[in-house]
Amino acid sequence: MTIDRLGEGMILVTLMQDDMSRYSLDFNASAEGEDTRRGLTRLMLRVGEECGLDHRDKCYLIEALPGKESCLLIISVRSNKPRRRWRIKRENQQECCRFPTADDLLDWLSRPESARFSYALYEVGCSYYLIPEYPLSNADRGLISEFGVVTDESPIAIARIRENGRLLREHSRRRRHPRYISSAAI
Numbered sequence: 035m036t037i038d039r040l041g042e043g044m045i046l047v048t049l050m051q052d053d054m055s056r057y058s059l060d061f062n063a064s065a066e067g068e069d070t071r072r073g074l075t076r077l078m079l080r081v082g083e084e085c086g087l088d089h090r091d092k093c094y095l096i097e098a099l100p101g102k103e104s105c106l107l108i109i110s111v112r113s114n115k116p117r118r119r120w121r122i123k124r125e126n127q128q129e130c131c132r133f134p135t136a137d138d139l140l141d142w143l144s145r146p147e148s149a150r151f152s153y154a155l156y157e158v159g160c161s162y163y164l165i166p167e168y169p170l171s172n173a174d175r176g177l178i179s180e181f182g183v184v185t186d187e188s189p190i191a192i193a194r195i196r197e198n199g200r201l202l203r204e205h206s207r208r209r210r211h212p213r214y215i216s217s218a219a220i
Contacts, residue, residue: 047077059074087111094112142178
């Protein structure tokens, strides 16, 4: 058996009949595939030792050219590149409520619960959009859903509403945190 390294990724192996029988290599159609596979595995370990190949992260393409007295194996060695990992970033979503008519909006504004949180109100076309400053609680979401449609919108959609809409009202509710008030500020 002769092993010639032709390049970085190409090895040429010439096997004689006794080498083929030692490694149980028989490339006839009637040969059992499992014995041939085991023999090729043992042969590749020997070739790796002779050529100084590290078998980790490598894949091999073996072409066998059988002859009467010998067999020629052309082995192409390729590094098995790790697959690219794609990460999908979750898009930041912001809540938005669309009131289809002015009557729905006025009905909601007449409720005392409408003053519980900070929001900006815009008119775009014939619809009215309420953009809350903070995420809505489940109770607030349920209340607003009686009068309008609450959806999660992308930052681009919110920016379009703010840019193309007409600001009707901004309501800021001051958040009080009495336990964080400094005595130096009093």
